[in-house]
Each structure stands twice: as C-alpha cells, then as structure tokens.
Amino acid sequence: MSDLHFETHSSYDDFHFQNRASYLALLGDIGHVANEQLFKFLEHQIQRYLIVFFVLGNHEPYHMSLQTAKKKMRAFEAKMEQTRISSSRVGRFVFLDQTRYDISDTHTVLGCTLFSHVTPEQEFSVESRAVDFKDILHWTVEDHNLAHESDVKWLNAEVSKIAKEEPQRQIFIFTHHCPSMDSRCMSHRHKHSDVTSAFMTDLSSEECWTSTAVKAWAFGHTHYNCQFTDERGKVVLANQKGYQMFPRKSFDAGNVFQLGN
Structure with a gap:
C-alpha cells in the first residue's frame, strides 16, 4: 500500500488495518521523516510483520534534504536490525533505496x-x-531528473544481471512513482494534464x-488504483489510500498480493 499521507491532519495514530500476510510493502508518501510519529508507526508494523519494505515517496523528505531523509531512514533500519537480533518478536525493516532483497532462492524484490x-x-x-521543489530542501527539476536516471540505470542493471546469472529468479519491483503511461495506470481525467510527467x-x-x-511492479504517487x-x-498494481480528506474508494488496506507461484 502507499500514499497513506499521515502528515495530513496528523493521522499517524488513527490508521488501523488487519494483518493478512507475512510481508508489508509501504511504497511511499506514508508521512514525513521529520516527524517521529512516522517511525513509531513503522516500529509498530515491524512487530506485526516478518518483513516491512519501505520506499521513500516525494513527501517523506519534506522540510529537509533528500540526502538527510535517506540518512535518517538508514539509521532507523540499522536500529531496527539491532532490535531484531535481540528479539524474536520483531520483524525485519528493509529500506528500498536502490536495494535488492532476496526473499528466497527464487524470489527477489528490487526497490x-x-x-x-x-x-x-x-x-x-x-x-x-x-x-x-519548495518543501524538499535544495531540490530542483534537474536533481529530480538525475535521480530518475540513476534509478532507471540501476533497475536495468539489476534486472539484466539477475536474468542472466540467476534465471530461476522471479523479480518483483517496488517504486513510488509510476513507471508506465499505460491508460490503465491513470485516470482519464489526467491523460492530457500539463504535469503528467511529475x-x-x-x-x-x-x-x-x-x-x-x-x-x-507495484507503485504509488498517482492516487489512482489499478491491478492488471x-x-x-x-x-502492474497500485493500492493507494490518498489524502485523508479525499481517500480513494478503491483503496483496500487488506489487499494481499501473492509473490510468485
């Protein structure tokens, strides 16, 4: 799931959902890294799931630089790993920032x-x-596009390497931004928008x-849900809640996707 937007109306403590799987994927725009309540929410989920995958959205770094936000997430990941080592009741937190995580000998997540x-x-x-470009410190369109190029280059290299060297593996990709212009990925109302490329x-x-x-491939950011x-x-799937005042009716907090055969 993605785009929970807890930063709106400070709703970090108000979102509850049933655990129906072993893994939870949070694909960005969950809340602000600058707010400690985000980490309290994540800690709670780590106690409920074997693995919590987390992708930074564009809202997480608000009021700081992207580099600072990533640094805080990596520090949290390291802290949770130490906690997991000392407690069998705590799951694993995986920060997906050009990250490969092998779930098994045949299943790999790239994020x-x-x-x-x-x-x-x-x-x-x-x-x-x-x-x-106002709320992420020192962030420009050029930075935005360079980050895009870096992620695409990394994804291509990882997919190519896995396909050649480990052909038995099934790959599952998690991102925040949408990787396709397929009409099934977007609302027809936004088809001719002058900000589609954002x-x-x-x-x-x-x-x-x-x-x-x-x-x-699962993604968020568009506030438009699909699965095809x-x-x-x-x-290709998206399960996005949207802003608290305008939640997507198609969002399903209990949605479960089976990774592989």
Whole structure:
C-alpha cells in the first residue's frame, strides 16, 4: 500500500488495518521523516510483520534534504536490525533505496523511489505547481531528473544481471512513482494534464520493464488504483489510500498480493 499521507491532519495514530500476510510493502508518501510519529508507526508494523519494505515517496523528505531523509531512514533500519537480533518478536525493516532483497532462492524484490522524468515541455508547470521543489530542501527539476536516471540505470542493471546469472529468479519491483503511461495506470481525467510527467514516466523500452523475469511492479504517487496483467505477463498494481480528506474508494488496506507461484 502507499500514499497513506499521515502528515495530513496528523493521522499517524488513527490508521488501523488487519494483518493478512507475512510481508508489508509501504511504497511511499506514508508521512514525513521529520516527524517521529512516522517511525513509531513503522516500529509498530515491524512487530506485526516478518518483513516491512519501505520506499521513500516525494513527501517523506519534506522540510529537509533528500540526502538527510535517506540518512535518517538508514539509521532507523540499522536500529531496527539491532532490535531484531535481540528479539524474536520483531520483524525485519528493509529500506528500498536502490536495494535488492532476496526473499528466497527464487524470489527477489528490487526497490527504489524512481522519481519521474520531467519533460522539457512540462518543466515550468511542474516546477511552479509541485510542492516538492519548495518543501524538499535544495531540490530542483534537474536533481529530480538525475535521480530518475540513476534509478532507471540501476533497475536495468539489476534486472539484466539477475536474468542472466540467476534465471530461476522471479523479480518483483517496488517504486513510488509510476513507471508506465499505460491508460490503465491513470485516470482519464489526467491523460492530457500539463504535469503528467511529475507522476509517471514511460519505461516501456527499458529492460526493467520488458524483461519477462519481472513478474510484478507495484507503485504509488498517482492516487489512482489499478491491478492488471500486461502483454508480457507482468502484474502492474497500485493500492493507494490518498489524502485523508479525499481517500480513494478503491483503496483496500487488506489487499494481499501473492509473490510468485
């Protein structure tokens, strides 16, 4: 699930959901890293699940730099690992920042934020309307696009390496931003928006998207939910709650996706 947006109306303590699986994937825009309540929420989930996967969204770094936000998340991950070692009742916290995590000998999770590629045609609209460039310290459209390029390069390299060296592996990719311009990934109301490239990027020609080793790709950020199987047999899905005042009716806090066969 993603886009819980606890930072709105300070709702960190008000969201409750039933545990129906061993793993929980939180794919960004959960809350602000600057707010300790986010970490209290995460600690609670680590006590409920064997593994909690966490991807930074664009809202998590608000009121600090992206580098500082990542540093705080890595420190939390290290702290939780020490806690896990000393207590069998605590699960594992996995911060997905160009991170590979092997669930088993045949199942691998790859995760990163995947900031979108802002097109030159939409740069002015995106920069003037997206709060990211005001609330993330020292963050520019150029930084945004460079981060996108870095994540795509990493995903392509990892998928290529796994497909060649470990062909038995099924790959599951978790990102915050949307990797596709497929009409099934977006609301028809936003199809011709002048800020579309702030939310999604067409990766249809990239190996991380075309490889049959990739069995599923889950994302957030768009506040539009979907689940479909594309032409290559890859499941594409999003389960996003949205802002507290405007929650998505299609969001399902109990949604469970089976990783692999």
